[in-house]
Amino acid sequence: MRFDDQILEQIRNSLSIIDLVGGYVQLRKSGTNHAGLCPFHHEKTPSFLVSESKQIFKCFGCGAGGDVFKFVMLIENIGFFESIEFLADRTGVTLPRRGESENAEATQRKQHRKIMEAASEFFSRCLQNSPAAREARLYLQKRQIDPSTQEQFHLGYAPGGGQLGRHLNDLGFKQKEVLACGLTKEGQGGQHYERFRQRIIFPIRDLSGRTIAFGGRILGDGVPKYLNSPETILYSKGSNLYALDATRMEIRRESCAILVEGYFDCVVPFQFGFRNVVASLGTSLTAGQVKLLGHYTRKVVVSYDPDSAGMSATMRSIDLFLDQGFDVRIVQLSSGQDPDSFLRNEGAEAYQEKLDSAIPYLDFILSYLSGQQADPSSPQGKHEIVRQILPHLMRLPNQIERAEYVARVASRLRLDENLILSEMRRTRPRTRDQVLPSLQSSDSEPLTPAEKTLIWASLEEDYSHLVFQSVEPDWFKGMQTRKVFEAIFRLRAEEDEISVAKLRPLLDEAEMAQVEKVAFGSRYEPLSQEIVSSSIQALKLKHFEYLSREIQERIRDEEQSGADLATLEELLLRKAEIRKKMQVNSV
Numbered sequence: 001m002r003f004d005d006q007i008l009e010q011i012r013n014s015l016s017i018i019d020l021v022g023g024y025v026q027l028r029k030s031g032t033n034h035a036g037l038c039p040f041h042h043e044k045t046p047s048f049l050v051s052e053s054k055q056i057f058k059c060f061g062c063g064a065g066g067d068v069f070k071f072v073m074l075i076e077n078i079g080f081f082e083s084i085e086f087l088a089d090r091t092g093v094t095l096p097r098r099g100e101s102e103n104a105e106a107t108q109r110k111q112h113r114k115i116m117e118a119a120s121e122f123f124s125r126c127l128q129n130s131p132a133a134r135e136a137r138l139y140l141q142k143r144q145i146d147p148s149t150q151e152q153f154h155l156g157y158a159p160g161g162g163q164l165g166r167h168l169n170d171l172g173f174k175q176k177e178v179l180a181c182g183l184t185k186e187g188q189g190g191q192h193y194e195r196f197r198q199r200i201i202f203p204i205r206d207l208s209g210r211t212i213a214f215g216g217r218i219l220g221d222g223v224p225k226y227l228n229s230p231e232t233i234l235y236s237k238g239s240n241l242y243a244l245d246a247t248r249m250e251i252r253r254e255s256c257a258i259l260v261e262g263y264f265d266c267v268v269p270f271q272f273g274f275r276n277v278v279a280s281l282g283t284s285l286t287a288g289q290v291k292l293l294g295h296y297t298r299k300v301v302v303s304y305d306p307d308s309a310g311m312s313a314t315m316r317s318i319d320l321f322l323d324q325g326f327d328v329r330i331v332q333l334s335s336g337q338d339p340d341s342f343l344r345n346e347g348a349e350a351y352q353e354k355l356d357s358a359i360p361y362l363d364f365i366l367s368y369l370s371g372q373q374a375d376p377s378s379p380q381g382k383h384e385i386v387r388q389i390l391p392h393l394m395r396l397p398n399q400i401e402r403a404e405y406v407a408r409v410a411s412r413l414r415l416d417e418n419l420i421l422s423e424m425r426r427t428r429p430r431t432r433d434q435v436l437p438s439l440q441s442s443d444s445e446p447l448t449p450a451e452k453t454l455i456w457a458s459l460e461e462d463y464s465h466l467v468f469q470s471v472e473p474d475w476f477k478g479m480q481t482r483k484v485f486e487a488i489f490r491l492r493a494e495e496d497e498i499s500v501a502k503l504r505p506l507l508d509e510a511e512m513a514q515v516e517k518v519a520f521g522s523r524y525e526p527l528s529q530e531i532v533s534s535s536i537q538a539l540k541l542k543h544f545e546y547l548s549r550e551i552q553e554r555i556r557d558e559e560q561s562g563a564d565l566a567t568l569e570e571l572l573l574r575k576a577e578i579r580k581k582m583q584v585n586s587v
Contacts, residue, residue, distance in 0.1 A: 014091035042255030065516035123156025160197030238286035242279035329358035
């Protein structure tokens with residue numbers, strides 16, 4: 001549904017952007033603004049500014065910017081409508097009722113969330129207090145999972161015997177709703193039985209920390225070892241990463257994510273201090289999960305198990321990451337180890353050394369492909385390795401790096417480099433659209449000082465009247481800020497006050513980026529009547545220059561088409577008049 005502008009304005013006016021952003025970023029006063037380290041990319045020197053008066057933020061490093069809704073969208077990785085609901089809930093603003101179908105779905109989601117939270121609390125209490133969970137508590141103790149870590153990840157225990165169903169029924173939840181949440185299954189006779197029984201429970205949570213699914217690890221040697229929730233209205237496996245709700249801010253700060261396979265491989269590194277770790281909810285990483293991770297970093301260290309399944313999964317993940325523009329490195333652990341066991345046996349320092357020595361993905365691919373050949377030193381083996389690695393070599397955009405890897409492959413296979421280069425020239429490279437980080441500055445060229453000043457002046461009550469009294473809207477024809485000023489003049493015609501927030505619906509992201517940069521006035525010389533008047537004069541002169549070029553092009557076209565003398569004389573006269581105005585205005 002579309003929310004009325006008055007609702008959005010009411011939400012904006014009900015909170016301070018400084019308080020909102022300050023909940024995620026450490027801010028300090030900087031002139032009329034507040035500054036801090038950008039939460040959307042790694043930086044050592046603050047380039048992230050927040051304006052309390054204008055209720056906007058802007059990073060002059062990565063280009064991220066906007067109002068309170070945009071900040072919540074980026075920091076929580078949610079959509080626009082969800083950001084409205086998020087802030088309405090925070091400010092206590094009542095949103096209008098949705099349509100019947102929308103309202104029914106929203107009610108269903110809300111009910112499912114209540115059921116999942118109730119189930120998570122039940123599992124957690126069972127682990128802590130139930131005599132039936134004694135074996136589970138001993139198992140976690142054996143695997144060195146501290147009580148504080150268990151609490152942080154809301155670990156639990158599913159006792160079975162229908163206890164969960166009876167508990168949820170006592171809370172008033174219907175059997176059909178519990179089934180829809182994936183907590184129970186329906187048997188052939190129509191009876192319902194619990195999906196998770198006698199298992200350690202790992203709640204899977206969304207980015208807001210709400211439980212949306214569960215993973216269960218069996219105690220003993222039963223199968224399957226791990227059992228996961230089915231997809232529901234709340235949960236899509238291919239669109240979520242385990243523990244991202246707890247680690248995404250550290251991933252941003254480190255500008256790198258450690259990707260592991262399973263729950264324990266994630267929980268144990270987190271306990272040992274590696275707070276930028278996430279798990280892929282199994283070995284089948286999806287493009288959706290990679291895209292989700294890309295909101296927080298473009299660098300990943302893959303630390304899957306070194307067994308055959310883990311190696312194959314690592315190979316599949318490499319292409320997914322490369323397709324979305326990631327820098328990919330691979331951790332190599334000895335056979336029989338995984339991040340969980342390695343850390344418990346070797347410690348955090350040793351694992352950090354493994355991370356520091358993680359190899360580039362091409363080195364891993366070369367080793368993996370060589371290991372897949374019965375005789376990698378035979379002509380057939382070498383041919384197959386080169387054939388499979390060529391697409392990866394041709395992905396490298398940097399010629400120096402590509403030449404280095406060609407030499408490395410040739411040396412490893414004991415081949416002449418020219419043979420590989422010849423194959424690369426003969427093989428058509430696979431084309432792909434490289435997905436770049438979403439938070440990049442979109443300026444094609446810098447704005448002129450006059451454009452910056454007049455945008456700024458338009459937003460300031462003390463100087464905006466000078467702009468609207470003296471500037472004609474068509475003066476911006478041919479300039480990259482034309483649409484910005486068209487929106488400013490349109491807004492002026494509709495209402496008196498002009499703000500960054502009110503301009504947002506009228507402009508695209510690139511145009512808003514121009515406005516947001518200028519809006520942080522402390523970045524430029526302070527405004528004065530003299531500066532504004534001088535900028536108006538400069539803009540007027542630039543407009544005349546544009547008109548002069550336009551007429552000159554028209555004269556050339558008319559001459560080439562054999563126009564009559566009267567037409568050319570009229571054009572020359574208009575050009576002369578414009579040149580005269582330019583001379584007057586340049587004095």
